[in-house]
Amino acid sequence: MPALDDLRVLDLTRVLGGPYCTMLLADLGADVVKIEPPGGDFVRETPPFHEDDDSFGGYFQSVNRGKRSLELDFTDETDREHFRSLVEEADVLVENYRVGTMEKFGLEYERLAEINPQLVYASMRGFGDPRTGESPKQHEPAFDLVAQALGGIMHLTGQEDGPPTKVGFGIGDIFTGVLHAVNILAAVHYRDRTGVGQFVDTAMYDAMISLAERAVYQYSYTGEVPKRQGNSHPTLFPYNAFEAADGYVVVAALGDNHWASLCEAMGRPEWVVDYPDARDRLEARDELRAAIGDWVADRTVDEVCSALGDDVPCAPVQTVADVYECEHAERREMLVESALPDAEGTVTIAGTPLKMTKTPPSPGERAPLLDEHRGELLETDPAADVEGVVEGDSGKVGVSDGGTPED
Structure with missing residues (x-):
């Protein structure tokens, strides 16, 4: 029995941080339903692609494994009604639109909480949500690079005589996604004890300040702005x-x-x-x-x-x-095989670092095709769904509200 197999998560997130968060929940056994706008998460079209299967790229495969997909257009009242019907039975909703986007469609937290008072509504934005704390930057778009720059990460990364440098991987997205998963699970635990859901919020800028905690206390204690030191440490040697x-x-x-x-x-x-x-x-x-x-x-x-x-x-x-050849990575199942939708064989993606003895997590199945699970989620004609998947997955990718994703 997976640890979260009784949890239904509606995932409205796109790109990296939000999908990474919900991927962790899926690894732990949650039923994650990826609600995609017309054309789908635009990361589907991001390379690299497998030479035998261009259904979606490795970027999408890596962080959307084990999820189900449903394509909905929130500008359409029928689709909004479909969404509200899913909210009635959901435990968690995760979204990373700009502030005010869900309000445009009448699908903000307050209205959805009327439908399902036990819902944990989790927003992940660049600069947070006014419900948990005002910010003059809340209507600005944000990506990993912006979060790393503002949070002090870039200033401390790089050689002493070199320019500020971003961390090679998207820690502004991924670290925020990990914190968001913790935030969600804490709210679920509270809901399980009280029967009451709530709005939770994790901001990328906040997460980067938290990650840069050493610089924060150093400045407080010394009054000096820490400098880049390459691969060395300011207070430890060697x-x-x-x-x-x-x-x-x-x-x-x-x-x-x-x-x-x-x-x-x-x-x-x-x-x-x-x-x-x-x-x-x-x-x-x-x-x-x-x-x-x-x-x-x-x-x-x-x-x-x-x-x-x-x-x-x-x-x-x-x-x-070298990691591919490392015995540790093999024994700890940190490199796992994932199927291709339209070709034989598999591709390798990162496994889950979450390990348990009683309820071991699993990376799950391959990432879904766009709208692949409409039939089972909305109880429509499966034959029509197959046709819709082929058409929708090859269409031009777009975002229903024309907004910029937060991560």
Whole structure:
């Protein structure tokens, strides 16, 4: 029995952060119904595509697995009525439209709560919703890059003498999506105890400030704006990436025991006496970094990791190809196979990091074709649905309200 198999989620989100949130809920067993505007989530058309199947791209496949799809046009009263009928039986609704979009269609939280008082209505926007806190930016659009820039993430990322740099992956979307899932499950827990639903809200900008918590307290304690430090840490040493003969390796010898083991491996036992605690090592970081760098440079990545063994936290800097070859990723089922809709064979997507012993999550089935589940959700003629899927999935992608997605 999956942990959330009694939960019905209506997913109105698009692009990355919202779909990642609802994907986590689907992995945990929730029945996630992806409500798509005419033409569908425009990420369906985002490459890469499989050479044998262009039904949708890898981007869409990765974060929409295990969901069902229903295409609805909120400008049409019949479709709005279909949606309201689904709300009656739903536990959670998740959307990431701009503020005011759902109000245009008479489908805002207050009206839907009249239909279903137990509904947990979860909005995920760039700058939050007025119901939980006003912001002068609430009507502005936001994407991952905007959230990383505003939240201080870009300012602290990159080399000391280089420009601000975004994190390689969409943490403005994904971290917000993870927090949103926590927010939703907390509200569901409250609903289960009281019988009362509520409106919950997670803002991308807020999430980035939370993620940058170290910079927040540093500025408060010191009055100084933290600077970019590349791969090093402002208060811990050694904690850095070093270039070996054939790649890069990270070393994080923070504890005194780790430091002693590193000194022994390097043949520098005197360092244990000369730099006995973390403050001593931090003060001498420039000299020690150069010496450690020279030692690493004379060895391969494997030789460094072998020399440090299990006593010093260290690791090679891997590419995704290395992850594919990693025994850990295989044993922990972090690379899973997902079917293609219109071709034989499978593609590989990231597995779920959520692990349980009694109710183990599952990445579920492939992502759905557009409107694939209309028949079972609205009890219409399945034969007509198949025809509609083919036509709808090849049509031009659009957003019913003409708005900009929040993530």
